[in-house]
Amino acid sequence: xxxxxxxxxxxxxxxxxxxxxxxxxxxxxxxxxxxxxxxxxxxxxxxxxxxxxxxxxxxxxxxxxxxxxxxxxxxxxxxxxxxxxxxxxxxxxxxxxxxxxxxxxxxxxxxxxxxxxxxxxxxxxxxxxxxxxxxxxxxxxxxxxxxxxxxxxxxxxxxxxxxxxxxxx
Numbered sequence: 006x007x008x009x010x011x012x013x014x015x016x017x018x019x020x021x022x023x024x025x026x027x028x029x030x031x032x033x034x035x036x037x038x039x040x041x042x043x044x045x046x047x048x049x050x051x052x053x054x055x056x057x058x059x060x061x062x063x064x065x066x067x068x069x070x071x072x073x074x075x076x077x078x079x080x081x082x083x084x085x086x087x088x089x090x091x092x093x094x095x096x097x098x099x100x101x102x103x104x105x106x107x108x109x110x111x112x113x114x115x116x117x118x119x120x121x122x123x124x125x126x127x128x129x130x131x132x133x134x135x136x137x138x139x140x141x142x143x144x145x146x147x148x149x150x151x152x153x154x155x156x157x158x159x160x161x162x163x164x165x166x167x168x169x170x171x172x173x174x
Contacts, residue, residue, distance in 0.1 A: 086112040093118030105131030128169035
């Protein structure tokens with residue numbers, strides 16, 4: 006039920022925007038998240054049961070990985086994209102750049118501790134996307150219910166990411 010509550014809050018805040026449920030740790034929570042409309046599910050680790058049970062053309066499961074072995078194992082098990090977590094503790098942009106070299110064919114999301122100013126660096130060095138939860142959902146703005154500020158930061162992140170992606174072409 007944790008996922009249902011989180012998704013309900015996200016829908017209220019985003020008025021029907023993309024629904025992502027993170028820190029999904031078991032199949033039951035994944036099923037609930039899917040039932041209430043989640044389109045993306047993320048975990049801090051690869052949970053094979055979720056990958057086998059949930060991922061389909063309606064829901065994308067993005068398992069967390071840390072090492073080269075985990076990256077390749079998740080991909081070989083069927084993950085279409087992986088979340089490199091905790092990327093800041095692993096070396097940040099330099100780590101993404103290093104693991105992308107042998108795994109250039111595996112889309113990667115950089116996650117954990119990423120600040121707005123590093124979005125372009127992560128994208129241009131190999132990340133397909135970044136997770137910016139703390140950078141967008143700043144504690145002060147959340148406490149005030151300042152969804153305009155949160156929305157502005159989200160739009161800024163999209164703009165930075167899009168510009169970085171376009172610079173690669």
